[in-house]
Amino acid sequence: MFKFMKRKNVLSRLFLATAMLAFILTGCKKEPTEFTMSTLLAGTIDLNGAMAATTVPVNPEIVATFNTDIDVATAIPANVTLIQDYDNAEIAVTVTATGSTLTIKPNEDLGSGTLYKLTLKSGLKSTGALALTDVARQFTTIGNFVPKGAIAYWSFEGNANDVIGAWDPAASGIVNIAYTASRNTAAGTAATFDGTTSIIEVPNGDQLMNTNDFTLSFWVKAAESGKGHFVMGLAAFYGFQFELYSGFNGFKMPVQFDYGDGTSGTGGDLPYNGDGKTMDNGGWKGTTYSKENTALVDVLKDKWFHVTYVYNSVTKERMFFLNGELAVKQDHDLWTNDAGEPTKEAGITGLKYAGVAPETVNELAFGFIQSRAGTLWDDQSWGGYDMPGANHFQGQLDDVRIFHKALTDQEINLMYKSEK
Known part of the structure; x- marks a missing residue:
């Protein structure tokens, strides 16, 4: 009995000592004196490394972890900014916090091949009211540079499907198309047309031009065929069409416009022939810029070139860009009749x-x-699909994109340089 009581007394003292030690250790535990970021990841990609990441997806979920819990009331977009570098545009994001983890999601896909700067600001605080020192990190999204916002994109990588939208041709709408090596290795394959029967037909094309602002961008290489090239068209001039002249000395694109009074029309073609003429020196009315290019044939004949057509409804300007540079611009606000x-x-x-x-x-x-x-x-011998001498396109077409917005000069130039 005595031994039992002694053992019980020893165990009680040991329990008491353990409890006191735990109390002392708890009391001595130090709260953080700084609020710092530990890691920053986009999936498995480290955004906090010595070198800026270059393969971030265009739809990233970015996760930051900290040394202590975050005050959720401060986890708001005002304290997290994502800036697109080339135009300094701020990208809207959704921010959430759980414990010591902060999750950041862009509200829309980012542009590919584009540099971004992410900043976590001092307004972000811990539950202990410690403020973060601003943290700024840069990253580049994967791929070639392409502005965000395309509604359709035909890459022609072994098929004619729209890889981002819903404009896929039916199998019966693809006739005699081959997919062959494009302008460079990175570009993969291009759609190749034989100049006699080759065609790809995309249904519901009218919705592609259901917009105020419009950009069409593509790469093309045309072969000598002794006739003009109808590279593409949506109901001809009742929609839009791109035509390359038979002598490779220019191209044009009529587009159907809403005149705002219940009627519509093209306002004539938008042509480019490299003559450098504007409304001030014998050129067409409203033409405010036309780049002189006496070697245009050498640029267009049997060579890859990049074309971008833009219509800006705010400025009422329509423009062609050739290989990333403005070629011609017309301002519809300057169109007047003989009476002015x-x-x-x-x-x-x-x-x-x-x-x-x-x-x-x-x-x-x-x-x-x-x-x-x-x-x-x-x-018509030149316009009927079944006519032997019709202006069927002979050559290659690649990376066709349509945007329901007017791309800027800078975006077009960056896209060309990234893809050439």
């Missing part, structure tokens, strides 16, 4: 599809001026 009065083009509000079946059908055709279902110009 503004023409209908001054009232343009945006683009408008005006095709009517059966003459034209709302299918975007790559390789011809319109899809095979349209009857427009069926009896």
Whole structure:
């Protein structure tokens, strides 16, 4: 009995000593004196390394961890900024916090091949009211530079599908297309057209131009065929069409516009031939810029070149860019009649599809001026799909993109340089 009581007394003292030690250690534990970031990851990609990351996806979920818990009331977009470097545009983000983890998600996909700067600001605090010292890190998204916001993109990587939107051709809408090596290794393959029957037909093409602002961008290489090249067309001029001249001495693109009064029209073609003429020296009305290029044939004939067409509804300007540089610009606000009065083009509000079946059908055709279902110009030697001498496109087409916004000069130049 005595031994049992002694043992119990020893155990009680040991328990008491342990409890006192735990109390002392707890009391001596120091709270953090600084609020610091420990890690910063986009998936498995380290954004906190000595070198800026260069392969970040365009839809990243960025996770930052800290040395102590975050005050959730401070985990707000005002304390986290994501800046697009080339134009200093701020990207909207959603920010959430759980414990010591902060999650940052852009509200829309980022541009590919684009440099961004992420800053976590001093307004971000710990639960102990410690403020973060500003943390800034840079990263570049994966791929070649392409501005965000494209609604359709045909990369022609072994097929004719739209890789970001819903504009895929049916199997019956792809005729005699081969996929061959494009302008460089990184570009993969391009769609190749034989100049006689090759065509790709994309349904619901009218929705591609249901917009006020518009950009069409593509790479093309045309072979000598002794005739002009209808590279692409949506119901011809009732939608839009791109045509390369037979002598490789220029190109043009009529686009159907909404005049804002219930009517529509093209306002004539937007041509470029390198003559350098503007409204001030014998050129077409409203032409405020035209780059002189006496070697244009050498640029366009049997060589890859990059074309971008832009319409800006705010400035009422339509533009062609060739290989990343402005080639020609027209301002519809400057269009006047012989009496000096503004023409209908001054009232343009945006683009408008005006095709009517059966003459034209709302299918975007790559390789011809319109899809095979349209009857427009069926009896013309140059315009009927089944005519042996029609202006079928012979060559290669790649990386066709459509945006419902007007890309800037800088975006177009960066895209060209990144993809060439």
